[in-house]
Amino acid sequence: MTTQTWAAVAQVLVLVAALAAVHVPLGAYLARVYTTPNHLPVERAWYRAVRVDPDAEQRWNVYLLSVLGFSLMSVLFLYALGRLQAYLPWNLGFTGLDPAGAWNTAVSFATNTDWQWYSGEAATGHLLQMAGFAVQNFVSASVGLAVAIALVRGFARSGTDARIGNFWTDLTRGVTRILLPFSFVAALVLVASGVIQNLDPHTAISTVEGATQHLLGGPVASQEAIKDLGTNGGGFFNANSAHPFENPTPFTDLFEIFLLLVIPFTLPRTFGIMVGDRRQGWAILGVMASLWAAALVLTTWAELAGPGAAPQAAGAAMEGKETRFGLAASALFAVSTTATSTGSVNSMHDSFTAPGGGVLLFNILLGEVAPGGVGAGLYGMLVLAVVAVFVAGLMVGRTPEYLGKKIGQREMTLVALYVLTTPAIVLVGTGLSVVLSPGIAGIQEAGPHGLTEVLYAFASAGNNNGSAFAGLTTGTPYYDTLLGVAMLLGRFVPIALVLALAGRLASQTSVPPSAGTLPTHQPLFVGLVAAVALVVVGLTFIPVLSLGPVVESLS
Amino acid sequence: MSTTTVAGDLASFTRQALAGLRMLLAFTLVLGLGYPLVVTGISQLAVPWQANGSLVRADGSHVDRRGGDVVGSALIGQGFEGEQWFHPRPSAAGEGYDTLSSGGSNLGPLNPGLVTAIDERRAAVAAEDGVDPADVPADALTASASGLDPHISPQYAAIQVARVAQARGLSDDVVAGLVAEHTAGRDLGVLGEPRVNVLELNLALAALGGADADGTQGSAAD
Numbered sequence: 001m002t003t004q005t006w007a008a009v010a011q012v013l014v015l016v017a018a019l020a021a022v023h024v025p026l027g028a029y030l031a032r033v034y035t036t037p038n039h040l041p042v043e044r045a046w047y048r049a050v051r052v053d054p055d056a057e058q059r060w061n062v063y064l065l066s067v068l069g070f071s072l073m074s075v076l077f078l079y080a081l082g083r084l085q086a087y088l089p090w091n092l093g094f095t096g097l098d099p100a101g102a103w104n105t106a107v108s109f110a111t112n113t114d115w116q117w118y119s120g121e122a123a124t125g126h127l128l129q130m131a132g133f134a135v136q137n138f139v140s141a142s143v144g145l146a147v148a149i150a151l152v153r154g155f156a157r158s159g160t161d162a163r164i165g166n167f168w169t170d171l172t173r174g175v176t177r178i179l180l181p182f183s184f185v186a187a188l189v190l191v192a193s194g195v196i197q198n199l200d201p202h203t204a205i206s207t208v209e210g211a212t213q214h215l216l217g218g219p220v221a222s223q224e225a226i227k228d229l230g231t232n233g234g235g236f237f238n239a240n241s242a243h244p245f246e247n248p249t250p251f252t253d254l255f256e257i258f259l260l261l262v263i264p265f266t267l268p269r270t271f272g273i274m275v276g277d278r279r280q281g282w283a284i285l286g287v288m289a290s291l292w293a294a295a296l297v298l299t300t301w302a303e304l305a306g307p308g309a310a311p312q313a314a315g316a317a318m319e320g321k322e323t324r325f326g327l328a329a330s331a332l333f334a335v336s337t338t339a340t341s342t343g344s345v346n347s348m349h350d351s352f353t354a355p356g357g358g359v360l361l362f363n364i365l366l367g368e369v370a371p372g373g374v375g376a377g378l379y380g381m382l383v384l385a386v387v388a389v390f391v392a393g394l395m396v397g398r399t400p401e402y403l404g405k406k407i408g409q410r411e412m413t414l415v416a417l418y419v420l421t422t423p424a425i426v427l428v429g430t431g432l433s434v435v436l437s438p439g440i441a442g443i444q445e446a447g448p449h450g451l452t453e454v455l456y457a458f459a460s461a462g463n464n465n466g467s468a469f470a471g472l473t474t475g476t477p478y479y480d481t482l483l484g485v486a487m488l489l490g491r492f493v494p495i496a497l498v499l500a501l502a503g504r505l506a507s508q509t510s511v512p513p514s515a516g517t518l519p520t521h522q523p524l525f526v527g528l529v530a531a532v533a534l535v536v537v538g539l540t541f542i543p544v545l546s547l548g549p550v551v552e553s554l555s
Numbered sequence: 556m557s558t559t560t561v562a563g564d565l566a567s568f569t570r571q572a573l574a575g576l577r578m579l580l581a582f583t584l585v586l587g588l589g590y591p592l593v594v595t596g597i598s599q600l601a602v603p604w605q606a607n608g609s610l611v612r613a614d615g616s617h618v619d620r621r622g623g624d625v626v627g628s629a630l631i632g633q634g635f636e637g638e639q640w641f642h643p644r645p646s647a648a649g650e651g652y653d654t655l656s657s658g659g660s661n662l663g664p665l666n667p668g669l670v671t672a673i674d675e676r677r678a679a680v681a682a683e684d685g686v687d688p689a690d691v692p693a694d695a696l697t698a699s700a701s702g703l704d705p706h707i708s709p710q711y712a713a714i715q716v717a718r719v720a721q722a723r724g725l726s727d728d729v730v731a732g733l734v735a736e737h738t739a740g741r742d743l744g745v746l747g748e749p750r751v752n753v754l755e756l757n758l759a760l761a762a763l764g765g766a767d768a769d770g771t772q773g774s775a776a777d
Contacts, residue, residue: 323644346700
């Protein structure tokens with residue numbers, strides 16, 4: 001093997017070692033955060049100030065109303081901030097966002113998608129970034145965590161009247177005990193490594209050769225930390241984590257990849273602890289890790305091999321990649337960001353090789369469960385586990401059970417609707433955009449690559465990823481509006497279904513396993529869940545994938 | 556569904572939404588102002604050079620704050636076209652290295668225009684540096700993701716040494732020695748790729764006195 005290949009393998013080992021080192025203690029800590037009855041003194045003061053009762057258990061429908069009420073306010077508040085930017089301090093002279101753009105951005109950040117039609121350095125001032133985007137980076141991630149924990153409680157509890165916790169308490173604790181303290185430390189690590197953190201405007205200087213260049217300012221490190229830790233992905237600057245001020249060194253690059261994977265890969269441990277059987281957590285982790293590893297191997301191989309006319313002409317697939325990261329670290333970041341619903345990029349996915357870009361798209365279409373976004377990955381994976389149990393039950397003709405809960409008709413209805421929701425959004429949105437003229441107008445490249453651009457955009461929005469195959473011109477009223485709708489439905493329809501499922505499960509009485517119960521902690525089950533995930537995506541998306549990336553790979 | 560339940564649901568949703576609004580406003584104060592401002596304060600006290608953008612003067616020295624003598628950031632690439640300078644990668648940021656327009660070309664791997672551009676760049680670099688076209692490395696032919704890539708590969712630096720040395724009246728060994736000094740290996744031995752910082756290398760070259768920033772021959776080269 002070449003030095004480049006050895007280094008590619010070694011950097012993955014460093015990452016995996018770091019994730020493994022924190023897995024057990026962090027998993028236990030997260031479980032304590034969401035199960036302890038004790039409030040911190042600062043949290044008591046907080047609950048008094050905002051006048052909520054932190055100890056009132058909510059039924060699933062009230063929990064859902066709280067999620068929706070909070071998110072509605074988030075969208076409205078962010079929309080207002082965007083529209084009124086001209087009147088805010090620290091706006092750097094930028095005007096307000098147009099209505100379609102403000103709508104798109106408000107939905108984008110409130111849904112943890114962070115799709116960006118605008119260019120940060122040319123449209124958004126520091127206050128909109130701090131008080132608008134960064135706040136949503138925290139709270140939208142905390143909402144995802146809360147919903148995942150509510151579903152886990154559904155499995156863990158027995159015979160309640162569908163009570164699954166208190167949303168306001170879960171939301172608060174996610175911020176005060178997890179996201180804020182961890183982000184604070186991460187921000188300091190980043191700024192010490194060169195990520196900027198100031199409130200300066202963008203001012204012109206004269207370069208060595210006498211050209212004009214602007215020095216950029218901004219509170220970037222504080223935002224970068226939660227952008228990655230909360231699997232948000234909305235870059236301070238247009239180039240996102242490829243920008244040297246967001247991600248200056250190979251060390252910060254690996255640190256950012258660690259941040260975006262650490263909570264999603266730790267949550268299975270928390271799940272195992274909360275349902276009282278850690279082996280169940282290992283099984284879920286096994287599915288997530290094998291799908292992530294497979295995608296990583298494929299993408300790294302594709303980028304190092306560099307098939308395609310342009311990479312062949314240049315000698316390597318370096319178009320859209322930074323020198324300090326090179327091919328392997330770009331592939332590692334790209335796989336991790338598309339597998340976690342983050343959507344930040346350290347390299348431009350549109351310029352990846354056809355097979356490499358195809359794997360990234362597949363990662364998103366998979367519903368981002370390997371390991372998925374903060375919280376969203378766990379609840380998505382648990383839904384697939386229920387499908388796997390159901391399929392196995394059909395094979396042997398028994399009523400399926402998972403973690404002592406019977407999976408009956410009502411449960412399967414909710415699960416089936418969940419599985420169908422995002423594909424419907426993605427395929428309808430893509431279909432509309434390749435026949436309607438404002439949709440066609442945005443496509444940069446003719447032929448199969450153009451279809452891939454549109455499919456990637458709707459897959460990214462519908463699955464709340466937010467990364468872009470940036471060739472598509474999306475800052476138009478048509479795409480801003482339609483992608484906004486896709487993000488909104490792609491976030492809250494699945495959440496409603498998951499909370500309804502949690503309520504059903506919590507009201508069931510747990511049944512002890514019998515001789516005929518399928519063990520859900522063994523390698524067989526891991527393989528079954530992974531197969532279910534691949535088959536569901538395959539059956540849904542093979543036709544459109546054939547017309548896009550597959551044709552492109554073969555041509 | 557009876558009207559009373561609908562009204563009840565609506566009232567319940569309104570209550571939740573109002574609680575949500577109070578929470579959001581409180582979060583905005585703590586997370587939107589408190590957190591970034593505290594991080595800014597600590598950063599400005601502890602690591603002001605990094606926090607303000609790793610600014611450098613024309614003599615290569617570091618400076619914590621913006622001022623008249625700042626020529627750039629050690630982290631941000633800038634354009635160099637004169638033959639006495641090491642050249643950076645092609646840039647898709649605006650007209651090239653425009654920090655107000657960061658980004659890549661977003662051209663796909665089969666794009667015919669990109670293939671043509673790569674072929675033309677290969678011929679141009681080979682002609683300018685007087686090397687075999689096959690020796691021009693990929694980073695010299697492709698635009699980076701940010702358009703602000705501050706680095707080139709050691710291979711791209713190596714093929715530029717003879718041209719820069721000749722333009723400055725320096726020996727190849729002196730210039731190659733400077734390149735070696737400004738070449739960074741992989742972080743921790745395994746992370747990322749080896750690289751040469753173009754701005755820092757060029758400022759070190761200028762400090763040798765071979766040529767000044769206008770490209771005219773300086774006294775030390777006479």
